[in-house]
Amino acid sequence: MTSVAKKQANNASFQAFMNAYIKEIDTGVWHTKAEWVIRTGIQLHQNDKYAVELFLTANNTRLSVSASYRSTVGRHIFTSIYKQLPNSLQWEEISFMSAILLLIDEIYSEGETNTIAEQSLELYARTIESHQIMAMYLENRAGDPDLESNRFIDSEQAILFGHWLHPTPKSRQGMHRWQHELFTPELKGQFKLHYFAAKQPITFSNSAETECAFEILENIALSDGTSSTKALIEEIHRKNLKLLAVHPLQADWLCAQAPIQKMLIEGELLQLGELGPSFTPTSSVRTLYNAELNYMVKVSIPVKVTNSLRKNMHHELEAGVTLCRLLKRCGFSTHYPQFRFIEDPAYISLNAGNGKESGFELILRKNPFNKINESAGSCTTQSIAALVQDPLVPGGQSRLASIIHSQAQKEGIDSSEVAAKWFDTYLNCAIEPAIRLFDQCGIALEAHQQNSLLAISEGYPTAYYYRDNQGFYLSKERQQILETMEPQLVHCKDLFYSEQMIINRFTYYLFFNQLFAVISRLGSDQLALEPTLLNKTYHRLKSMLPSLGSLGTAFVTSVLARAKLPFKANLLTRVKDVDELEAQDELAVYVWVINPFKNIEQLSEAPSHVNEQRQESADRVVANAC
Numbered sequence: 001m002t003s004v005a006k007k008q009a010n011n012a013s014f015q016a017f018m019n020a021y022i023k024e025i026d027t028g029v030w031h032t033k034a035e036w037v038i039r040t041g042i043q044l045h046q047n048d049k050y051a052v053e054l055f056l057t058a059n060n061t062r063l064s065v066s067a068s069y070r071s072t073v074g075r076h077i078f079t080s081i082y083k084q085l086p087n088s089l090q091w092e093e094i095s096f097m098s099a100i101l102l103l104i105d106e107i108y109s110e111g112e113t114n115t116i117a118e119q120s121l122e123l124y125a126r127t128i129e130s131h132q133i134m135a136m137y138l139e140n141r142a143g144d145p146d147l148e149s150n151r152f153i154d155s156e157q158a159i160l161f162g163h164w165l166h167p168t169p170k171s172r173q174g175m176h177r178w179q180h181e182l183f184t185p186e187l188k189g190q191f192k193l194h195y196f197a198a199k200q201p202i203t204f205s206n207s208a209e210t211e212c213a214f215e216i217l218e219n220i221a222l223s224d225g226t227s228s229t230k231a232l233i234e235e236i237h238r239k240n241l242k243l244l245a246v247h248p249l250q251a252d253w254l255c256a257q258a259p260i261q262k263m264l265i266e267g268e269l270l271q272l273g274e275l276g277p278s279f280t281p282t283s284s285v286r287t288l289y290n291a292e293l294n295y296m297v298k299v300s301i302p303v304k305v306t307n308s309l310r311k312n313m314h315h316e317l318e319a320g321v322t323l324c325r326l327l328k329r330c331g332f333s334t335h336y337p338q339f340r341f342i343e344d345p346a347y348i349s350l351n352a353g354n355g356k357e358s359g360f361e362l363i364l365r366k367n368p369f370n371k372i373n374e375s376a377g378s379c380t381t382q383s384i385a386a387l388v389q390d391p392l393v394p395g396g397q398s399r400l401a402s403i404i405h406s407q408a409q410k411e412g413i414d415s416s417e418v419a420a421k422w423f424d425t426y427l428n429c430a431i432e433p434a435i436r437l438f439d440q441c442g443i444a445l446e447a448h449q450q451n452s453l454l455a456i457s458e459g460y461p462t463a464y465y466y467r468d469n470q471g472f473y474l475s476k477e478r479q480q481i482l483e484t485m486e487p488q489l490v491h492c493k494d495l496f497y498s499e500q501m502i503i504n505r506f507t508y509y510l511f512f513n514q515l516f517a518v519i520s521r522l523g524s525d526q527l528a529l530e531p532t533l534l535n536k537t538y539h540r541l542k543s544m545l546p547s548l549g550s551l552g553t554a555f556v557t558s559v560l561a562r563a564k565l566p567f568k569a570n571l572l573t574r575v576k577d578v579d580e581l582e583a584q585d586e587l588a589v590y591v592w593v594i595n596p597f598k599n600i601e602q603l604s605e606a607p608s609h610v611n612e613q614r615q616e617s618a619d620r621v622v623a624n625a626c
Contacts, residue, residue: 002139004394009135012161012169012390014096017127018065019075020167020571021103024591028052030070040064042091045079052078056102058109063099064091072530073596074512074520075164100127107575119577123167126574130168134160136177137170137186138392146188147392150380150456152369153289155399156282157185159385160392164449164517166306167571172285174303175249183249183301185281193279193288193297194251195221195272196360197241198350202268205242206317207346207364208324216346216364217243220293221276229275241270244350244360246299247286248274253302254359259352269350283383283450286310291371298344298363307573307588312347312361313470315494320344320363320469323495326486330441339433342366342453342467363469379457381465384430384449384514388521400518401525407459419527420536422460426518427540429454430464434510435544439552442478444506446471448513471509473502475551499551503558504566504590511559512567516596531600538600564592 022028029052033044036051042064044051050067062084069077081099082091101124108120137160141147146154162169175183183189205213218233221243236243246254254260255271263269279288279297285305287298300311324345327333333340343366352358369381387400397405404422408415430452438444445451445466455463474482474495483489497505515537523530541556548556559565572589 002142005135005139005142008138008394009131010096012134013127013131014081014100015075015078015390016161016163016165016169017100017103017167017571018078020165020569021107022052022076023165023567023593024569024571025107026054028054028065036064040091041089042082048079052076056106058106059102060086061102063102065099069524071520071523072534073516075517075524077524097128097131107571119575122577123574126168126171126173129173130162130171133172133180134162134170136180137184140181140187141392150382152374152381152453153280153282153291155380155382155386156289157188157280158392159283159383159389159450160186161389163306163385163570164388165513165570167574168306171306172303174301174309179249183247183281183285185283185285188280190278190280191248192274192276193221193245193299194248194274195276196244196246196251196350197236197239197270197272198244198263199268200240200242202263202351202353203242203244203348204351205346205348206321208321208343209345211346213346213348213364214242216295217245217348217362220295220297221245223290223293224275224277226275232272232275242348244348245276245297245362246360247288247301249301249303250299250359257359259354260359283385284310287365289367289369291374294367294370296365296367298365300357300359300361307570307578311357311359312363314349314357314361315492316469317347317349317361317363318488319472319492319495320347322486322488322492323469323472326443326482326489329485330443332437332441336433336436338429338463339437340368340463340465342368342465344469365467368465379455379462381453381455384452384454384517387454388449388517398521398525400521401527403456403459404525404527410459415527418459419522423518423522423528423533423536425460425462426454427537429461431510431515431537432540432544433464435541435548435552435555438475438502438506438555439548442475442482442551444473444475444502446473446505446509448509449517452514473497473505475499475502477551499554503555506555507559507565508568508590511565534596534600538597559595560597562595563598565595566590567593 031051031053033049033051036042037044044066047068048066050070052065052067054063054065056063064082065078066080067076068079081094081096083094084091104120104123141160147158181187181189182191207213209216221229222233260269264271277290279290282289286301287296289296298312303310324343327341344363345366346364348362350358350360382399389398391398404418405415408418411418434445434447446468447466451466451468451471453465454461472495476496476498479496519530519533522528522533538560541560545553545556567590569589569591572591576589578588
């Protein structure tokens with residue numbers, strides 16, 4: 001493995017873990033560079049501006065974490081870490097991975113011994129696995145020009161560092177090393193689906209399209225253009241069987257399960273093998289894309305990605321179809337055409353007879369980014385996760401910074417002016433419509449940065465796309481109205497949540513995970529001051545209040561007025577080994593963090609560009625927010 005890939009993986013793994021630790025467990029004591037040098041004698045790096053002091057009770061140790069950038073809202077940038085020697089005033093620099101292991105020891109320093117041993121080993125294993133996998137991805141993709149491509153699938157497969165606030169961003173438990181080349185987006189895997197045929201009475205499906213789900217899947221298989229596939233589909237029709245398809249990894253797992261083996265032996269289920277066109281995975285690993293097709297497929301895989309075993313749940317299947325119909329009937333997109341949904345309008349599965357998921361659950365997702373649409377339009381579409389990711393080349397630019405600097409050259413203006421305009425159009429496309437959807441329709445979205453995509457034309461966002469039928473929260477207060485609008489919602493009770501639960505989750509996903517990631521990226525790229533962008537957002541939210549109804553007013557007021565806001569604690573979720581998809585209400589662990597909007601009114605409403613005159617005021621807001 002090259003030293004560059006290993007160094008990048010070391011750094012990215014530490015940034016993710018350390019930021020999660022400071023956000024969720026211990027904010028530490030922040031010191032300026034000057035005062036910390038005087039107090040400790042540690043000679044910080046030239047670009048360092050701060051040091052965070054942490055005391056670890058488990059080892060009776062103090063750590064000093066140097067930071068070159070301190071974020072108001074999101075992700076600090078750490079550069080090095082020092083440990084105080086026992087019974088000494090001396091400090092020594094330690095490696096990032098050594099520091100992570102010390103922090104894991106600290107996390108599990110209290111509690112029952114057996115539980116600690118089991119859970120801490122699990123976190124050790126996932127942390128090391130994530131680091132090793134990330135290094136492998138970085139080494140394999142080094143120098144790949146597709147990493148700079150703006151095509152939808154190329155940007156999906158360029159997220160090599162993973163979730164910006166997850167302690168194990170590239171954990172892929174259940175996937176062997178040799179399988180990564182075939183099945184992961186980061187290594188641009190290519191493979192065919194594994195097909196089965198089943199007797200009609202044990203299959204079920206639904207579709208909001210003019211075609212039924214089985215017809216759509218058959219057309220996907222037939223798109224390979226081979227006579228053998230055509231003959232196979234004709235034979236299935238003659239035998240009155242229904243076509244099923246799963247991920248190759250899932251096929252191996254299914255064929256090892258006793259109930260499925262019994263169905264295969266008794267002839268209720270036939271194994272057809274791999275056929276049809278090749279697919280390549282998007283950033284979620286289990287949603288699969290083919291540039292020639294009008295649909296993607298979302299399948300189950302026997303792999304734990306970050307916190308959860310990734311499988312399609314029963315209640316998600318009908319929810320996707322029902323939500324597709326609901327969104328069309330509520331007419332929101334007519335009023336906000338720049339706010340779009342990538343629909344999951346059809347599904348197929350097998351009834352295994354136990355009332356639970358059989359493992360054959362397949363969701364058909366609309367593909368607005370096929371070759372025809374991409375070549376016809378002038379815009380490119382990328383996830384916010386891809387846009388805000390750290391530069392993949394040391395010393396390079398983030399995708400967002402590259403877009404803004406390029407547009408500034410075209411317009412002949414300063415990059416900070418473009419950044420301000422870009423941020424305004426982003427608020428118009430992504431943030432304000434999401435709030436109005438909740439206000440007007442009682443529908444909130446799990447709009448995190450991976451589920452959120454921006455269409456960018458001539459340097460600026462022109463449309464927002466939301467994907468994922470797992471991430472809809474419908475207001476119980478609007479339940480009767482929504483069920484009248486779409487009667488099939490009576491079969492989707494799991495979609496309805498209390499107003500307060502929705503407000504808490506929506507706050508995290510829309511603000512902390514998505515909006516604050518954009519603000520933090522623009523700030524760390526020195527394209528804007530974070531407090532300036534917070535100030536702009538604050539006044540946009542305030543200006544919306546007179547036109548909002550009860551739900552929107554409650555949400556915006558909550559975001560602006562509460563001293564602390566709910567924050568999804570990915571590290572603590574991992575520490576407690578919670579699988580979100582299996583938990584009640586799919587609820588992860590949440591903590592309360594200081595609301596960065598609380599002190600923002602002290603800033604003036606000056607234009608959003610970086611200047612030294614406002615730095616002192618900005619620093620005060622940063623200090624209050626951390």
